[in-house]
Amino acid sequence: MKNLSGFALGILTAIGAFVDIGDLVTNAVVGSRFGLGLTWALALGVAGILLFAQMSGRVAAVSGRTIFEIVRERLGPRAGLANLVGSTFINVMSLTAQVGGIALALQLASSVDYLLWVPVAAFGLWIVVWRTKFSVLENVTGLLGLTLIVFAVAVFLLGPDWGSLARQAALPAVPSGEQPATYWYYAIALFGASMTPYEVFFYSSGAIEEKWTVKDLTRSRINVLIGFPLGGLLSLSIAAGAAIVLMPQSIQVTSLSQVVLPVAAAGGKVALAFVIVGIIAAIFGAALETTLSSGYTIAQFFGWSWGKFRRPANAARFHVTMILCLIIGIAVLLTRADPVLITEYSVVFAAVALPLTYLPILIVANDRQYMGEHVNGKATNALGVGYLVIIMVAAVAAIPLMIITGAGA
Amino acid sequence: MWHVRTGRTTAAAALCVLLATILSGCATPREQLGASVTQSISAVQTARLAITLNEHGASTFAITSTALTDALSQLTDAAHAATELDLSGGRDSSARQATLALIRQSTDAVNAAREAMNERRSLYEARTRLGELAETLTAEARRLGVPG
Numbered sequence: 356m357k358n359l360s361g362f363a364l365g366i367l368t369a370i371g372a373f374v375d376i377g378d379l380v381t382n383a384v385v386g387s388r389f390g391l392g393l394t395w396a397l398a399l400g401v402a403g404i405l406l407f408a409q410m411s412g413r414v415a416a417v418s419g420r421t422i423f424e425i426v427r428e429r430l431g432p433r434a435g436l437a438n439l440v441g442s443t444f445i446n447v448m449s450l451t452a453q454v455g456g457i458a459l460a461l462q463l464a465s466s467v468d469y470l471l472w473v474p475v476a477a478f479g480l481w482i483v484v485w486r487t488k489f490s491v492l493e494n495v496t497g498l499l500g501l502t503l504i505v506f507a508v509a510v511f512l513l514g515p516d517w518g519s520l521a522r523q524a525a526l527p528a529v530p531s532g533e534q535p536a537t538y539w540y541y542a543i544a545l546f547g548a549s550m551t552p553y554e555v556f557f558y559s560s561g562a563i564e565e566k567w568t569v570k571d572l573t574r575s576r577i578n579v580l581i582g583f584p585l586g587g588l589l590s591l592s593i594a595a596g597a598a599i600v601l602m603p604q605s606i607q608v609t610s611l612s613q614v615v616l617p618v619a620a621a622g623g624k625v626a627l628a629f630v631i632v633g634i635i636a637a638i639f640g641a642a643l644e645t646t647l648s649s650g651y652t653i654a655q656f657f658g659w660s661w662g663k664f665r666r667p668a669n670a671a672r673f674h675v676t677m678i679l680c681l682i683i684g685i686a687v688l689l690t691r692a693d694p695v696l697i698t699e700y701s702v703v704f705a706a707v708a709l710p711l712t713y714l715p716i717l718i719v720a721n722d723r724q725y726m727g728e729h730v731n732g733k734a735t736n737a738l739g740v741g742y743l744v745i746i747m748v749a750a751v752a753a754i755p756l757m758i759i760t761g762a763g764a
Numbered sequence: 765m766w767h768v769r770t771g772r773t774t775a776a777a778a779l780c781v782l783l784a785t786i787l788s789g790c791a792t793p794r795e796q797l798g799a800s801v802t803q804s805i806s807a808v809q810t811a812r813l814a815i816t817l818n819e820h821g822a823s824t825f826a827i828t829s830t831a832l833t834d835a836l837s838q839l840t841d842a843a844h845a846a847t848e849l850d851l852s853g854g855r856d857s858s859a860r861q862a863t864l865a866l867i868r869q870s871t872d873a874v875n876a877a878r879e880a881m882n883e884r885r886s887l888y889e890a891r892t893r894l895g896e897l898a899e900t901l902t903a904e905a906r907r908l909g910v911p912g
Contacts, residue, residue, distance in 0.1 A: 466826035532802075532911045604809040605902070607802070610834035612827060616813055623822040764799065 374503055374589050375641030376456030376611075377449065377548045377702045379634065380695055382590045383614040384763070385541050386597030387607050389530060391523035394591060396542040400549020401587035403742050405579055407713055410720045410731065410739070411555040412575035415562035418725045422559045423655040425725060426715040438715060439656045441708040442552050446649040448701040449553060451684040453642035454480070455694025459611045460635045473688045477681050480642050484677055489564045489663040492643060499636030505629040506592035509621035515599045523598065540756040540763050543749045544699065547706030549587070550746075553648040555712060560651040564664055569729070596621070610695060650677040699762060706753045709746045717743065793849050793856045797863050798910040800846040804867050805901045807838035811874045812894040815887045825881070832878045836871065843867045859908060866904055870897050 385393050411422050418425060427435035457479075458472035465472075483492060529538045567575065596617030597608060608614060611634075618630045647663070654661035654673040661673040688694060717739045720731045731739065757763075814831035817823035846863050849856075877890035 463827055463830050466829045600813075604813060605802070605805045605898075606809045606813065607806040609806070609838055610831075612814075612831040612834045613810055615827060616810070616817065616823075616831065619817045619823045619827065620813075624824060627822075627824060627827065 374500065374586055374593075374637045375449070375551075376452050376459075376638050376694070377551070377698045377705075378586075378590050379456070379593060379611065379614055379638075380608065380698050381541070381544050381548045381702055382593040383597045383601075383608040384699075385545060386594030387601040387613075388533060389538060389541065390598040390602055391520055391591075391594060392527040392530070393538070393542055393545055394524040394594070395527055396545040397549060397587060397590055397594070399745070400546045401583055403546075403550050403745075404554060405583050406735070406738055406742060407550070407716055408555055408558050408583065409576060409579045410716055410735070411559040412562050412567070412579065413572060413729060414716070414719055414726065415559040416567040416571050416575055417569055417727065417729045419563070419568070420725075421556075421563055421651065421655055422716055422719065423556060423652050425719045427656055429719055429722060429725070430715055434715065435656055438711045439652060441711040442556065442652050443649060445551070445701065445705050445708050446553050446556075446645050446652065447680050447683055448697065448704060449551065450642060450645040450649060450680055451687045452694055452698040452701050453638055453645055454681070454684045455688050455697060456611070456638040457635060457642060458688070459694055460631065460638055463612060463615065464631050464635070469694070470689065470691070473685055476639075476642070477685045480639070480646055481678060481681055483643060484646055484663075485667060485674065489561070492663075493561070493640075496636050496640030496643065500633055500640055502629045503589050503633035503637055505618060505622065505626050505633065506589055506596060509618045509626060510592050510595045510599065512621035512626075513596070513599050513617065515595070520595060520598065534760065536756055537760045537763055539752070540703075540760045543706050543753050543756060544702045544763070546745075546749055547704075547709065547753070548702040549590070550709060550713075551702070551705045552708055552712035553645050555716065556648045556652055557644040560647070560655075560662075564662055566664075572729070646677050646681060649680040650674070696762075703753050703757055703762075706749045708750070710743070710750050713746055714743060793851050794859065794908050795910075796849055797846055797856070797859055798905060798908040800842040800867070801863055801901055801905045801908060802910055803838055803842040803845075804863075804870050805898060805905065807835040807842070807874070808870050808894050808898045808901060810838070811835040811877055812891055812898065815877050815881065815891050815894075818881065819887050819891070828881060829878070832874055832881070835874050836878075839867055839871045839874065843871075862904060863908075866897070866901055870894075870901070873897055 382397070414425065415421055423435075423438070426438055454473060454476050455469070457476035458469040461467070461472040461476065462469040529535050562571070562575065565571075593614065597614070600617035600620050601608065601613065606613060606616075615627060615630050615634070618626050622629075650673045651661060653659075653676045654670070657672075659672045660670045662670060665673075667674045687697070717731075717736075719725060720739075721736065723730055811832055814823065814828045814835075818825070818828040843864060846860055846867065849860060851857050851860060873890065873893045877887060877894065879885075880887055880890050
């Protein structure tokens with residue numbers, strides 16, 4: 356049981372971060388429009404998050420401090436503030452999308468309009484963040500989120516032409532009727548969705564919540580190596596289901612209800628029950644991660660007392676920050692802003708903010724003052740620098756491509 | 765001085781490239797009408813798939829109902845985009861009328877499917893009608909020059 360809970364942080368981070376509303380929607384959109392032609396972008400994102408989550412977990416375990424605290428101390432308040440502003444904007448946008456996502460998933464289960472579920476979802480989040488222990492929170496959402504494996508089972512049940520799927524993945528091409536700019540826009544969206552900054556902030560803060568030390572480095576590596584590839588596999592399954600069922604019927608995904616139709620086609624109501632539970636758990640997990648990440652980053656920047664391991668009364672400003680972020684999310688959603696659209700924008704803006712997150716992690720992971728003998732090796736550094744180049748290109752190209760393609764329309 | 769001038773030239777060149785790229789990405793009215801038709805095909809096919817799954821007992825009432833509501837929103841967006849197009853020629857204008865008429869028929873068909881489902885009536889008729897509309901919309905998309 357202890358081992359099981361030991362792996363839960365990685366699984367929760369992966370299920371919650373990889374298969375959040377952004378990933379569900381983006382992968383289904385991509386699958387329905389490009390088939391498996393963007394698998395390379397997903398693989399690139401999975402490898403990137405493996406590299407940097409492993410780095411941030413190591414920094415937290417060795418130094419006993421989170422990425423955000425060290426960034427402020429090591430790079431100074433200005434760099435820290437730029438990082439804070441960028442990541443808080445993305446966190447709140449992601450949080451808004453996740454709350455909307457929970458409401459949309461509850462609408463799928465009940466057919467009651469999602470707007471009525473928005474306050475319920477936000478209240479549920481607040482209660483869980485306020486009252487529930489970190490270990491319970493990660494175990495329950497992580498394990499329930501595993502029911503999303505039904506997406507992978509559905510692909511097998513649909514009996515696809517495996518050769519055709521393999522060709523789409525191995526020989527990527529822009530399908531007729533789609534523009535190259537749209538293809539690249541969604542490549543960046545997939546990459547951004549896979550490497551969302553809140554994943555590493557949550558992972559490194561979670562490591563502190565669980566009191567990791569140097570002894571836990573192996574556990575951190577295993578967590579990352581199991582959790583994120585699992586998230587990547589689920590993402591690929593979502594895209595494959597959409598490619599098999601929706602693409603031949605010219606259905607372009609614009610809503611969550613379309614995302615579950617391939618699962619219904621494959622496994623009927625039983626599969627649907629599993630997928631709805633999984634979607635609610637995964638998005639709820641992601642919403643908890645983004646809520647906590649919002650509190651973590653702001654509290655850590657200002658040096659406030661923070662953490663779930665403290666009673667709320669002893670980390671009052673940390674909890675108030677999270678409540679304020681939730682209120683902003685509710686307010687935006689109650690204007691009838693489309694949660695799916697917010698999601699699509701949030702993954703693209705996440706791509707823009709990637710350098711603000713990943714450059715400082717690479718710098719800190721190379722600082723002997725904090726890391727001692729556990730600094731990055733040469734191979735890790737070479738990969739890290741290579742990724743920073745890709746991240747910079749994605750960050751620069753994201754907004755122009757968004758304008759040119761009309762946000763992928 | 766030389767550095768400043770080179771920097772400005774590079775910035776101006778970059779701006780020109782950006783503007784040219786943005787402008788080359790602008791769609792013609794017929795392409796925009798084509799996008800509305802493509803969106804409508806997606807909505808009609810979603811509704812058809814949702815009620816087919818419901819008929820076969822593979823989907824729940826809540827999911828089918830939500831899928832139909834989402835299909836209606838998609839059709840509303842398509843109609844909105846087609847209505848707001850600023851057209852110049854009579855040929856484009858008649859293409860718009862044809863597109864809007866098809867979107868209206870699609871909206872009626874999805875609404876009819878929703879009513880049939882709420883009243884627990886057979887969905888066969890609605891499914892057949894949606895199938896016909898999908899074919900008509902696909903032909904219209906071809907006429908507007910939508911590839912694929």
